[in-house]
Amino acid sequence: MRSHEVYKRAGKIIPAAAQTGLRAETHYPEPFIPKRAYGCRITDVEGREYTDYHLAFGPILLGHNHPEVNQAVKEQIDEGVLFGAGVCELEVEVAEKLVELIPSAEMVTFVNSGTEATYHAIRLSRAYTERESIVKFEGCYHGWHDYVAFNVSPPKEMMGKTYPQSKGILKAAHDTTRILPFNDSDKFREFMAEHGEEIAGVILEPIPHSVGAIIPEKRFLKTLRQETKTYGSVLIFDEIITAFRHSIHGVQEEFGVVPDITTIGKSMGNGYPVAAMVGRREIMSLVHNGVLVSGTYSGHPAALAAVRKTIELLERDGIVEYISRLGEEYRKALNEVLEDLNIEARIAGYKSIFALQFAYGEVRDYSSVVDTDREKFRRFAAEMRRRGIFFTPNPLKRCHLSAMHTEKELEEYIHSAREVLKEMSLP
Numbered sequence: 527m528r529s530h531e532v533y534k535r536a537g538k539i540i541p542a543a544a545q546t547g548l549r550a551e552t553h554y555p556e557p558f559i560p561k562r563a564y565g566c567r568i569t570d571v572e573g574r575e576y577t578d579y580h581l582a583f584g585p586i587l588l589g590h591n592h593p594e595v596n597q598a599v600k601e602q603i604d605e606g607v608l609f610g611a612g613v614c615e616l617e618v619e620v621a622e623k624l625v626e627l628i629p630s631a632e633m634v635t636f637v638n639s640g641t642e643a644t645y646h647a648i649r650l651s652r653a654y655t656e657r658e659s660i661v662k663f664e665g666c667y668h669g670w671h672d673y674v675a676f677n678v679s680p681p682k683e684m685m686g687k688t689y690p691q692s693k694g695i696l697k698a699a700h701d702t703t704r705i706l707p708f709n710d711s712d713k714f715r716e717f718m719a720e721h722g723e724e725i726a727g728v729i730l731e732p733i734p735h736s737v738g739a740i741i742p743e744k745r746f747l748k749t750l751r752q753e754t755k756t757y758g759s760v761l762i763f764d765e766i767i768t769a770f771r772h773s774i775h776g777v778q779e780e781f782g783v784v785p786d787i788t789t790i791g792k793s794m795g796n797g798y799p800v801a802a803m804v805g806r807r808e809i810m811s812l813v814h815n816g817v818l819v820s821g822t823y824s825g826h827p828a829a830l831a832a833v834r835k836t837i838e839l840l841e842r843d844g845i846v847e848y849i850s851r852l853g854e855e856y857r858k859a860l861n862e863v864l865e866d867l868n869i870e871a872r873i874a875g876y877k878s879i880f881a882l883q884f885a886y887g888e889v890r891d892y893s894s895v896v897d898t899d900r901e902k903f904r905r906f907a908a909e910m911r912r913r914g915i916f917f918t919p920n921p922l923k924r925c926h927l928s929a930m931h932t933e934k935e936l937e938e939y940i941h942s943a944r945e946v947l948k949e950m951s952l953p
Contacts, residue, residue, distance in 0.1 A: 528571045533557030548583070554919045555908040563590035565930040568916060576916035577935050579925035583918075584735075584767055584879075587793040587849075588839060589930030595796050595835045602831035610822060617825045620833050624804055627837075628769070629779050630788045631804035635813050636825035640766035641669025643789035643801040644729065646819050648673045650787065651727030651760035653817045654809050659721070661728040661759075663708040665892030667736035668729055668764050668789075672699040678736060679922055682896050708740055708891045711749040722757030727787075729762040732777050736767075737895045737922045738874045738881035747783040754786075760809065761785040766801065770794045771926075772850070772877045774840050796836045800829035849878035849927045852936065856880050856927070859940045867947055874924075881924040882906065882943075895922060902950070909946040915939055 533553065536543035543557070544550035552558045559571045566589055568578040578590070588595065602616070621634035637643050648660055660673065664685060668674040672695045680689035688705055704721070706714055708730070718725070728750060734740040754761040763785040769776040770793040778784055786809055791801030803819075804810075813819045840846060857880050860873045874881045874889050883889075884899035884906075903921035910917070915938070917925050 529557045529559040532559045532571060548918070548920065548923075551920050552580070552918055554904060555911070565589045565591070566928055566935060574914075576911065576914050577931075577938065579915065579917040579927070579939075581926040581928055582797060583792075583923075584771060584926045585792040585795065585797050586926070586928050587771055588796045588836060588845065589928045590797070592796055592839075594839060595798075595832050598831045598835035599798070599828050602827050606827060608823070608826065613825075614827060616827055616830050616834065620830045620837075623834070623837060624790070624802060627774050628776050628788055628790065628804050629784045630763070630776075630786065630806070632807040633810035633813075634802055634804045635810065635819055636800065636802050636830070637819075637821055638799050638801060638823050638826070638829075639669070640764070640789060640791045640801050641671055642821065642824075643766065643791060643803045644668040644674060644762070644764055645671045646813075646817075647762045647787045647789055647803050647805075648727055648729065650803070650805075650809060650812060650817055650819075651762065653812050654760060655726040655758060657724055657726035657759075659702045659704055659724045660726055661704045661706055661714075661717070663706055663730050663734070665708055665734045665737040665740060665895065666729075666731045666764070667734075668731075672696050673703060674729065675699075676703050677705045677892075679892075680896075685893060685896065707893070708734060709743050709746045710891070711743070711746045714746075714749055715753060718753040718757055718759075722753065722759065725754075725757060725759040727760040727762050728754050729764060731764045731767065732781060732783075733768050733772075733876055734892075735876075735879060735924055737892060738883060738889065738924050739876045739879055740874075740889055740891060740894070741876060742781065744781055744783075747781050751783050751785075760787060762787045762789070764789050766791045767793075770836075770840065771846070771879070773846060774837065794836060795829055795832045798829040798832035799823075800826065800833055843929070845929045846878075849929060849931070852927050852931060853878040853880055855933075855936055856925075856939065859936065860943060863940060863944050863947060867944070867951055869947055869951055871947075878927040879924045883921065898922070905950065906946055909949070910942055913942040913946070915942055 542550040561571045625631045664677045667678045675691045765776045769790040787805035884902045900921040904919045907919035
């Protein structure tokens with residue numbers, strides 16, 4: 527089979543035959559070699575077509591290969607691919623739109639990825655406060671850099687301890703990154719009473735989607751805002767996943783808590799590589815004024831053309847509202863399947879994101895997720911893929927919906943899920 531041939535070639539020259547470890551996981555139960563994608567479908571080199579719920583870990587909001595976005599990019603390419611000097615009018619236009627949409631945005635800096643955005647946000651918080659330590663929360667993912675590569679998905683015995691997700695991380699990062707449990711207002715308040723004057727920044731996913739979906743208690747978010755103001759720390763919302771997918775204003779508007787800095791990306795470009803750091807003028811004005819933020823491809827015109835068109839379509843077509851309603855239908859239907867088959871599992875999620883977890887109880891923090899039956903989920907994902915439904919077999923991740931998913935895809939998904947779960951429950 528061609529997929530096995532390509533996979534074998536890749537394994538000789540590309541570590542784990544993938545550009546990221548998370549992509550490597552999608553080679554289970556057999557090599558996955560994508561060839562093309564359109565709408566909510568993805569096709570591999572063997573010509574097998576799948577309904578795509580992975581959507582590249584979530585950026586594909588309008589659907590793959592969206593014709594209007596592609597046309598906007600083509601028109602920009604005809605004008606110029608990369609200038610690398612001054613500031614083009616498109617950068618200004620998109621930045622003005624983000625300031626209009628995101629409550630925390632007074633100034634904007636474009637970068638290429640969410641990792642770059644969180645890296646710069648933390649550096650900026652340190653420059654602004656003249657402190658070094660930061661706080662992150664267990665189960666939250668903010669990219670691969672040393673500042674934050676801790677306690678994203680630690681083994682149970684390492685919960686509450688500083689657990690690096692990689693070898694090679696600087697000792698200084700160990701010493702200056704403090705780990706706390708999500709949704710624990712009392713513990714955060716106690717920590718800040720003791721260490722608040724040492725903390726440069728507090729960073730979190732307002733909804734930790736990197737472990738499925740943990741819905742924040744509003745009391746928790748308000749406590750973070752109050753305590754960071756009290757001690758002069760910078761509050762950073764990592765809305766790389768949530769902004770534009772859940773709301774064009776970010777979930778900060780919905781939850782009524784405005785951070786000092788917000789990082790955004792993924793869905794705002796519908797698959798093109800783009801991200802941004804937005805925030806208060808007082809802090810953001812340090813960029814290029816003592817704080818180094820750089821990148822040859824930052825503010826890439828083709829990516830910003832995709833952002834401008836994506837936002838236009840989101841505002842025009844009510845897409846966020848549509849996929850949010852559809853997500854509720856998926857979660858409801860899946861819960862009915864679990865109840866009918868008497869299967870010990872749960873459906874987590876928010877708006878257009880859902881996750882089946884072979885676990886039980888309320889999802890409140892990472893401790894609610896750590897005991898998920900991972901092998902059972904991998905089997906479920908493999909059987910669904912054999913039925914033409916694609917999502918990552920990683921049990922801590924989630925499924926996404928796009929504007930191209932319809933009631934037809936819902937019916938197909940639920941029918942297949944019922945078949946697979948019934949087979950799995952047989953003795």
